[in-house]
Amino acid sequence: MRKPNILWICTDQQRWDTLSCLGFSGAKTPNIDALAQKGVIFKNAYTQSPICTPSRSSFLTGMYPIAHQVQRNGNSHFPPHLKLVPAIFKEAGYHTGLIGKLHLSAAQNRIEMRPDDGYNEFYWSQHPNPDWPEGHDYHNWMVEKGVDPLKAYAHAHGAIYDGVDTSVHQTTWAKERAQDFMRRSKDKPWMLSINLFDPHPPFDPPKEYMDRVDPDSIPDPIFAKSDIEHQKRFVGVDQQAKVAVDPTIPYHPAAAAKSEGQSHDTPPASYDAKRIRAAYFAMIALIDDMVGELMATLDETGQRQDTLVIFMSDHGEMLGDHGLLYKGCRFYEGLVHVPLIISHPGRFEEGAKSQALVELVDLPSTLLEAAGLPAPCQNQGKSLLPLLTGKSDLDSHKPYVLSEFFDALGFPGGRGSRGSMYFDGRYKLNVYHDAGEGELFDLENDPQECNDHWTDPGYQALKLDLMQKHFAAMMVVSGAGPRRIADF
Template sequence: MTDRPNILWITTDQQRFDTIHAHGNAAIHTPNLDRLAAEGMSFLRTYCQAPICTPSRASFMTGRYPASHHVHRNGNDHWPPAETILPAILKDTTDYTTGLIGKHHLSRSENRIELIPEDGYDVAELSDCWPIGRAYDDWLTHKHGVDDPLALYPELLANAPRDYGPGLPMALQQSTWWAERASAFIEDHKDGPWFLNLNAVDPHPPFFPPQEFLDRYKPEDMPLPLFRESDIARQEEFREIDQQWTKIQDVRRYDPAEDVDQSQTPLEDRNLFDFPPDTYDARMVKACYYAMIEMVDDRIGAVLKALDDSGQAENTLVIFTSDHGEMMGDHGMLYKGCRFFEGLVHVPLIIRWPGVTEPGAQSDALVELVDLAPTILDIAGVERPGNMQGKPLTDLLKGRTTTHKPHVVCEFNEALAGMPYQSHGTMVFDGRYKTCMYHDAGKAEIFDLQEDPGEFVSLWDKPGFEREQIRLLKHHLDAVMATSDAGIERTGNY
């Protein structure tokens, strides 16, 4: 035991909030996340600061909003030298041993292998976003005799009808690699205290789970995405808002008997976005996605077992979350982009703090990923930097309060390369009303999630709603402006 707990921070990539069995999804199997929920506190209304990887990760690693840290894009040329991420603070102010295993994705990648800033990690073993990274690549070669790791994923893509289907054997999966390396880190640092940032690449697309996990999910048992015929016209109206999609001129209705022929379709034409669920095998896509999540859950179980076996579980804070969600066919969209539907911006968050959090507790407070860095510093006994904007969750974890914030904010600002419009949008959600502004496109949406949890009907043009609309727009402006800090510390009196 040490005075400060070890900290295990597990982040998945592109996992929706509604993909945990213990939180109400009867179609998915997540026994290890269920265990964390039973032993810790679940935050049921947690939102990311950007519906895209790099800006979201920059936010939760700095405790600052995108408007302040200015890391808005995937593929940024460099990391802002004035921005300091959490492990560097821990390294400078404590005796924590700091480790990173998996994805980092804070700055530009070269040939899909990302560059790392000087960020305070004592140990760093990287995989890239997709498909292959440094340490994972070496592991495949030296442990499994894979002569050309870079050929693994193109072969899967070439043989799949689209970007989903059976994937690599479990022995070769990135999840197997990071679980093995995380378990070794835990065993090697029994003296503590340590901080381990474990970043899984999955369930990021392409959706290629091992066959043994895919066999557990029958497509016919999968619920269809949230969709109404009105979504077709709505998404056409928002066609000039960037979303990861390829506009296919001749979209046929899905026919399972013909789908295998899509293996001959050029890769750039395979992705389907903004189309009805019956134009592709929506249930099969969801089966693959759920199978990937169960695979990740299985490997999280191995890491938790390493904690138990090493006798460190009672002195280790465990955090589980994801950087953003996945549309998964809702409203006719897959993947991510400049939209703010619940499937994309609402993420899971479970924190287990032995001896502090009430087992099985659930919080309905509005929470943001930007709150995680200040929470960790609070628990580690470190004074937070003055420019850190998140609010610690400590009082919620200790049961001292049930409220946290009046609203959450999310932003997309030219985040994806190759998009035609380079959109800029912002979202503010106050727990009932969600306002979404698309600042360069003349579009806006307002959803009442109390009356319309599926976000099917925008109130933006509703007659008689004008006064409430003005109030919400003022609130939106105030909330978004508050995410930009005042800049450099003042040291003069004039």
């Protein structure tokens, strides 16, 4: 049997509750829904970090952040001793390609320094704004089409605005590069990573997609009046939004205009929550159209049955929940609960919805086992293949999931916060280690995470039990270093 092609689509900062196939109002994702009908959707998938680089380092190595130690965005380089999944596939004879972000090391005013990533073809684009040196493939593509990137993005300022036309959008670039790669590679096994920037802020869908979205159809942010005071407890814990803002307060453009320095990393202090959420869902609608066209290309080239497809995101987005925008050292569902769909018609279950707790760190062992390749000794994930093939209970995988933050964001006033999460499917324990604070939520009775039991006298025995389990779980995955080759 031919080894499967791998089409690995990873969005950036997409929440789990953005797919219409899971019943979320306002979402327009018919093509992603169709992909789920041809595979398994994991309803309880969690990221190992709410920040890009540590999360990507985990799902590309099969290691938890505390083990791989790539904890920061903006680090100087990626450690050369760590083995990346695409490099393993390349060594096994696969033709490999990357379109979009790699984001394993710093990419500020430079093309990212490549480790031994294993990609034969490398079409790199960190984010769409034209502030990069030569080698930014999205900009090269725009120039090929006769478009000046500087003029196209001259209006691109702030946290929300009308994006460039669909015909020259970064998602369209990724689609076209992917279609070309798949057509050229059909005679040999291939692995293609498409790492989109959207729906990461700024919120800038093309106007035609923004016009398709009814802001009133999208649920309001999860917010309780107590959130403002609650977030004051964590004022010293790193978060891109410095303070919580009541998203129910009527929006005043004049106040928003005074919100200085807002960008894709710095959210505005005052904002129109409905408009931002509509723009976010519009960006996802554009991604959904891309997914549909890529699946059509697989069908046209006769490769659909030979291709394992993953659709996922590296982490989520607060989107106004609990008064916060963007991301940081927090572990609310909007940040750590991510979409995950895996499809391979004829080989995997189809139209199945798994309730199992799973983690992105499980993906390397899943892909390698599906391709009949051994996992490296560094691997800490647990393969999902038995669930995908119907050989084990679709709703049972792990007793808990973990997520971490350690000095992940570099910005003025940051303290290098360290936090971690332990979630057993009902109780979620968040510990902000350097701040002496934490949170304890019962998601069975409080799925919106509005009632924190950290200091509740009636929950102290449970809190102690979860703290012990959390500590033990983190120690188990902390890493043992090089492979043992002797008994003494």
